[in-house]
Amino acid sequence: MHAQLLTAAGRPLVAAELPAPRPGPQQVLIEVRACAVCRTDLHVVDGELTDPKLPLVPGHEIIGTVVEKGEGAGRFAIGDRVGVPWLGWTCGVCEFCRSGRENLCDRARFTGYQIDGGYAELTVADERYCFAIDRRYGDVEAAPLMCAGLIGYRTLRMAGDAQCLGIYGFGAAAHIVAQVARHQGRRVFAFTRPGDTGAQDFARSLGAEWAGDSTSSPPEPLDAALIFAPVGSLVPAALAATKKGGTVVCGGIHMSDIPSFPYQILWEERVLRSVANLTRHDAEEFLALAPEAGIRTETVTYPLDRANAALGDLRSGALQGAAVLVR
Ligand SMILES: [Zn+2]
Numbered sequence: 183m184h185a186q187l188l189t190a191a192g193r194p195l196v197a198a199e200l201p202a203p204r205p206g207p208q209q210v211l212i213e214v215r216a217c218a219v220c221r222t223d224l225h226v227v228d229g230e231l232t233d234p235k236l237p238l239v240p241g242h243e244i245i246g247t248v249v250e251k252g253e254g255a256g257r258f259a260i261g262d263r264v265g266v267p268w269l270g271w272t273c274g275v276c277e278f279c280r281s282g283r284e285n286l287c288d289r290a291r292f293t294g295y296q297i298d299g300g301y302a303e304l305t306v307a308d309e310r311y312c313f314a315i316d317r318r319y320g321d322v323e324a325a326p327l328m329c330a331g332l333i334g335y336r337t338l339r340m341a342g343d344a345q346c347l348g349i350y351g352f353g354a355a356a357h358i359v360a361q362v363a364r365h366q367g368r369r370v371f372a373f374t375r376p377g378d379t380g381a382q383d384f385a386r387s388l389g390a391e392w393a394g395d396s397t398s399s400p401p402e403p404l405d406a407a408l409i410f411a412p413v414g415s416l417v418p419a420a421l422a423a424t425k426k427g428g429t430v431v432c433g434g435i436h437m438s439d440i441p442s443f444p445y446q447i448l449w450e451e452r453v454l455r456s457v458a459n460l461t462r463h464d465a466e467e468f469l470a471l472a473p474e475a476g477i478r479t480e481t482v483t484y485p486l487d488r489a490n491a492a493l494g495d496l497r498s499g500a501l502q503g504a505a506v507l508v509r
């Protein structure tokens with residue numbers, strides 16, 4: 183099968199011809215139809231997330247068709263369409279798994295990081311971590327739901343019932359989260375790279391009532407802020423824009439260092455927290471909600487062999503919405 187392979191951090195992916203993987207017990211072999219490109223892929227390729235499996239097939243927003251089942255695999259039938267997310271395996275016995283927090287599992291394994299992912303024609307996944315995908319979505323359209331959607335949704339949940347919601351970094355996750363927030367009747371304020379009027383227009387088209395530079399103040403104080411851009415200096419900016427008792431949630435897996443800031447902007451019971459990974463419960467909840475809420479995704483497709491171009495466009499901020507690799 184054709185695959186795009188990471189052989190060492192900091193190097194471009196290389197096209198490779200690999201033997202077709204075989205499904206093990208409780209695994210399914212999946213013909214990949216579409217795989218969205220996540221910022222986390224960029225962190226793995228650039229070496230900001232350390233110790234990936236090497237060589238590695240990246241990609242953890244996979245939509246494909248089950249073509250073979252391993253021993254004991256019975257959740258899906260041959261021909262079923264499934265989605266494969268970042269959470270690829272958990273131990274089920276650690277204190278986190280036993281308390282409904284499998285996203286924090288001590289021995290968790292992640293797709294496109296410790297497990298070969300979807301930048302390939304075929305992939306193998308543990309069926310217990312795969313999900314059925316609603317018929318209302320095409321393959322390309324559904325792919326960004328698998329991480330930008332799922333982890334974005336978990337990030338939004340951590341904001342509680344905040345009405346005035348600030349979103350910093352208006353990429354793949356934000357463009358989905360903004361729609362969910364609007365569906366829930368919240369007000370959305372979008373912050374982009376300074377001068378990125380294209381992203382600001384995009385945010386307004388998805389229901390943001392205000393969009394501006396991340397260096398500017400919103401027209402009114404926020405009840406909560408979500409940060410999707412991997413930029414540490416946004417943390418004090420978001421705290422300063424957030425009301426007493428409000429929450430700032432960091433939704434990414436990696437961020438540049440957070441500069442020191444006066445205690446005064448955290449005081450008055452503001453909460454600063456991060457979100458890590460997803461639980462299967464998050465996925466079930468979000469994948470049921472998305473079609474009912476009419477969530478659409480904006481995608482730019484690239485052929486599989488142009489994965490490096492997709493990563494480059496994501497790195498430079500040239501993309502609107504989500505990049506998706508197709509065969
Ligand atoms: Zn565990």
Ligand SMILES: [Zn+2]
Pocket residue numbers: 220221222223242268329330
């Ligand atoms: Zn991701």
